[in-house]
Each structure stands twice: as structure tokens, then as C-alpha cells.
Amino acid sequence: MASKPRAGIPLIAETADPASPFPAALIAIEGSLEAELSYAPATAVEDAYRERLASARRRDRAAGRTLEGPHLSDLLVRHAAKDMPAALCSTGEQKALLIGLVLAHARLIARLDGAPPVTLLDEVAAHLDPLRREALYGALDTLGAQAWITAADPASFAELGDRARLFTVSGGGVREFG
Template sequence: MALDRISLRDFRNHAQSTLEGAARMNLIVGANGAGKTNVLEALSLLSPGRGMRRAALTDMVRSGAGDGFAVGASLVGADTGADDPVRLGTYTQGAQPGRRRVRVNGAESAAVALGEWLAIGWLTPAMDGLFTGAAQDRRRYLDRLALAIDPIHARHAGRYETALRERNRLLSDDREPDPRWLDAIEAQLAEHGTALSEGRARLVDALMAEIVAQPEAPFPRPALSYAAGGPLGYEGLSQALHDHRRRDRAAQRTLDGPHRDDLEVLYAAKRVPAARCSTGEQKALLLAITIAHAALAAKGRASLLLLDEVAAHLDPARREALFERLRAGGAQVWITGTELAPFEAIADEAAVWAVAEGSVERR
């Protein structure tokens, strides 16, 4: 299964672009600022969530276009019992610029429906500081990876965040909160928080199994561990929330739960935390995780891997190893670059798209 006939209308600097005849490997080549990454971002919106840039929807609309944007693609080879491709689309309208709509085969759907058809992962230069940045960024990263494996993960994450905001609002109120309200909210937190933690833990275990199954050289092997931010399991989390109400009220926020989780990453051979590794080592570790996740996500349904400017930072040996692993994986791959030279090893088997000033042309 793979995407084809991808269309962008009034998205970023693309007034009207169509990519037809996509291959397993796809190279998007053009100068900086031409609109290469915008194509990847559009593809990333064919999954639940806010896309690879986490930008506001209004920022995605092409300057001067007043009626929103639209991104669509055909999923070919889907096992639906029919010969026709599945048409996936997402768009905004001028009347409601902050609301993203989704359609599957022309019918209005919830965003989570996109994840039932397609698993999407990506690696961008903006992720280079993942290991040294805030724990919040690593939690978001974990959830994005988990969502690509299990679309329902997004529902638990959203409901947990809603309940957490409500509990924090009650805790920060000048009046003593009604215990019955806290009981009800904490039950929701425990239910969805437990599902959230379990989904993250399953993801880390599955990723480690995939990482160990892959050859280590020339990429360093990461060792991943899930660091829980509170008691695990419904009973443990529920009890902690109840017992720590006075402490949390003094802090005016909830101090137990998966909103305090973290992803710990080591360079396995050196037993050194990724945050203390060199910049090059950190990029290689992140790439190893990305490749493992792409292989994991491709088991069972269509999968896309979006790699933004990744080859430029790899030496020839690692570039060739990357291409070999991408060939062996099950994902449809989209890679951007400013020139074709770093991709000579796969140029003959790839679809090459030239991007210039928001226009896309097949080479």
C-alpha cells in the first residue's frame, strides 16, 4: 500500500501542486525555501495530530488565499475488497480557519480515522535537540510514535489532558474543591492515564525489540527506557491522586501522572546518556530510532516515512546503510534535499520531484 496522486491546494507556498506517479522511494529536490518541506508537512497532516511542524492551521494557508487549504492523496493497494483507491483528505475552510476537517472517500470523518489507514513518521532538523530539550518534547515524541502504531492512543492522550486541566483548575481555585468533583475527575485521569502509560511502555518495548533485531553498524544502537512520572496502573495512580490532593493544591498543579513521564535514551555501547553524546552521535541515535519505528509501523498497514534534509549530514557509508535499511523496510519514503548528488545510489529506483517556488514537477 502506498500514496499516489497527492494534491496540495493553497498550502503554504503551494497554490496548486499535484504529485502523481509516486514510487516506494521519493526524492524531493530544490533550493532552500522552494517548498520541499511544505510537501512533507502536507503529507504529515494525513495522520491525526498537528503535523510535523505543529503549526497553527491558519499559518498553513497560502498567503493571499482566503478560503483555507486542502491536502489529499489516494491510498492505492488498500485491502478494501474494491479496486478503487482510498481517498484521504484534510482541509480547512475560511469560515472556520482554526478547525481541521477530515474526509475518507468523500465522507466526513474524525481525524483518528486517518491513523486507521496510514501510519506516518518523520525526522526533521528541528528534532536535533530532542535528547537535550525539555521532557515535554520527549513525551510528545513518544505519543506521536505510539499514535502511528495505535491510533486510539490519541484519544486517551486528549482525554487525559482535558481531565488534567480540569483538576488543575479546581486545585488552583480559591475555594476548597468539592471532593465529589475531584473523585470524578481523578477517575478519568486514572483511566486514561493508565492507558496512556501502558501505550508508551508497549511502544518502548516494541522499539527495543526492533532496534536489537537490526545491525548496529554503522549507526550507534540506542537503548530506550520508559521513565514513569507516577505510580503505574489504575489503582496506584488513582490512590496517589487522592492521597496527594493537599500537596497538589499547595503546588496548584498535579504532580503525579504520565504528564511527567520521560523517555531515557543511552548510547548502548558506551553506556552514555544521549544528552551527553556529540551532536553527530545524537543525530545518528535519533535516525536509528526513526528507522526502527518505521519498520515497526509498516507491519499491518500502509506506512510513510518523511525525512527532511537527512542525507546531507551523513557520510557516504552511513548514507548507503540508510538506503539499504529503507529498502528493507515496508514504508513509502519521502526524502528532501537541495541536490540530487547525495541520492545517486537510489536515484534510478526513486521518483524524483523538482520543487521551485511552490511548484512541483516530476523529473
């Protein structure tokens, strides 16, 4: 069972695919408006924020920016199995958490829209071991998404075999690889 988010932090989503090498992640958004939402209805929070914005216009104008609002909120990600903030995880675990979140989002979009989204992944296979690369490519196959994946090293695509068309970009042109 996944760990619970910390007190006062609303749980937004949980990714979980027990068969996946990409760990489940607990995610939440933390900020002043989110804190208010823990004890007040959304319409009251919106009204209070609107009033604060109106009364702070001079201050914000002088600062050249809005000094309060959702743009200051933080996305919090926890490695569910380890009950550890992503920021304290290894670089490999962080990448695996992020890939798991991207795949969970793509599955959600496919379920809501009835069609998988076009998925763009830049250098996603870098530093993944062959098992995780194969799992990523398998998850994209299962999703049925059109995926565009970039890599500087063609070996990153070895696990794809004949499941994909490979292209190379150089000298201002694009040509099929191989």
C-alpha cells in the same frame, strides 16, 4: 550484549540490527508516574494520579496548567554499545541513534500492521556520510515503505540512483527533478 538500563528506569525498547551502521539504543521513560509503576500496579498508580489531579485542580487552574503528570516525563536514550546517554554522544552519533529508532519503529509498525508505514524524513541525510546514507536508503528499501525525504542539497540523494523519483519544490509548484 547491550547494556542494562539504569536502576529504577524501566526498559521500554531496544533497537538492534548488528548489520546496521545505526547503533542500538536503549530507551526508557523517566518520571514520577513511571517511578510509581516500579513498585505499584498500573491500576493503583492510575487511581492515585486521578486523586492527585482532583485535589490539585485549584492549584492547576491558578497556574494555568497541570503541574503533575506524564507530560513532565523524559525520554531517555542510551547508546547501547558505549553505555552512554545520547545527550553526551556526538551530534553524528545522536543522529544515527535517532535514525535507528525511527527505522526500528517503522519495522515494528510493519510487523504489527502487516504493512510498512509511510515514512516522512525531513533533512535526514544532512551530515550523514555516503555509507550511512546508503544504509538508510537500503533499510527503507528493505522495509518496503513509501518514504518521503526532503533535502536542500540534491547530492543527498546520490546513493539512491534510480531507486527513487525526485521532485523539486519552488515558486509554489512541484515538478519532477532531472
